[in-house]
Amino acid sequence: MPILGQNQYGKAENRVVKITRDGATHHIKDLNVSVSLSGDMDEVHYSGSNAHVLPTDTTKNTVYAFAKEHGIESAEQFGIHLARHFVTSQEPIKTARIRVEEYGWERIEHTREGAHSFVRTGQETRVTQITYDGSAWEVVSGLKDLTVMNSTDSEFWGYVKDKYTTLPEAYDRILATEVSGRWRFNWTDDTQPAPDWDASYAQVKKHLLQAFAETYSLSLQQTLYQMGSRIIEHRDEIDEVRFSLPNKHHFLVDLEPFGLKNDNEVYFAADRPYGLIEATVLRDGVEPRIPVDLSNL
Structure with missing residues (x-):
């Protein structure tokens, strides 16, 4: 008889750009965030019951809402906020894995007032993976x-x-x-x-x-x-x-x-x-x- 093995679900590659406006000086965080959740999900596979399923669209919305509510201090800290939220707010979810790519920007020096012009640095892509199981x-x-x-x-x-x-x-x-x-x-x-x-x-x-x-x-x-x-x-x-x-x-x-x-x-x-x-x-x-x-x- 077939049995269900390892499984997870979520919303992949949520592109979020957060602008922090400090007067005329702006700061950019540019992320690609993928959310993967696992836990008590047997029934959705066996019978199609969605009773334990948090929609992937909700996980996408959470990424954008958290960018506003918590800001993005770093890729790692943002991933920690998200992982903790999914595991502690939804009882069927036992483990959250958050993967983040961060794209760098640097300021363009110019003579106009303000510091809000940027160019992608492009030297490398920063990445992180956060995994949390509640403990x-x-x-x-x-x-x-x-x-x-x-x-x-x-x-x-x-x-x-x-x-x-x-x-x-x-x-x-x-x-x-x-x-x-x-x-x-x-x-x-x-x-x-x-x-x-x-x-x-x-x-x-x-x-x-x-x-x-x-x-x-x-x-x-x-x-x-x-x-x-x-x-x-x-x-x-x-x-x-x-x-x-x-x-x-x-x-x-x-x-x-x-x-x-x-x-x-x-x-x-x-x-x-x-x-x-x-x-x-x-x-x-x-x-x-x-x-x-x-x-x-």
Whole structure:
């Protein structure tokens, strides 16, 4: 006899832009919020009874109402407000998962009065996932689409070779990747002070970028580990870091047919296929909990 397994429902990708007007100075928070709820939902699947179902349209409306009522201090804090509301206000709902993407804006300097003109920064997308089951929190934050490059100080040689290996060893190469990273906070209890979410994000990004820039890389794996290690060593509020790093290959172009020497100057940037390097870096004694596939987070 078939039985019902894991299930959840909600409203995905609610785009909300909150403008805070401080006189002539305005502030923007630009979010994409997805709500997923689970709990006592067997009957809606078995018989179609909606008695325990909060409409997904209501969850959408809640996102917009909370943007007004609570404001958006940070992606994490906004997700915490929403998750707590759904679990504590609806008895059949036992767990709420809130996923948020945040898009950055910066001010355009100009000579007119007021500070209300902005340009999308576009360097990366900030992300977070809040999960609450009525007693404990799990907050996993991160970023995606952060493209970085070292134009030197990277090598790749001494690897295994077989009859299918054609790749030449490289002793001075471009190392480029598009960082997708997640980090899990050790804050789980409402009775404890929560981290400063924005400050933590800024510091994590700083450390991962500094580690990327300062590591003389013999492999992308080595660079990944240094990025994760630096975060764990410098940020006490974080217990686990996971990175997914596609190797954005840059191949030297053969210019000899044109009588030209290519002295590590002209490259072809290949978009596919690409090497994909993934790993988790943990605080000693901590069990991993971030999913291997970051696209599901």
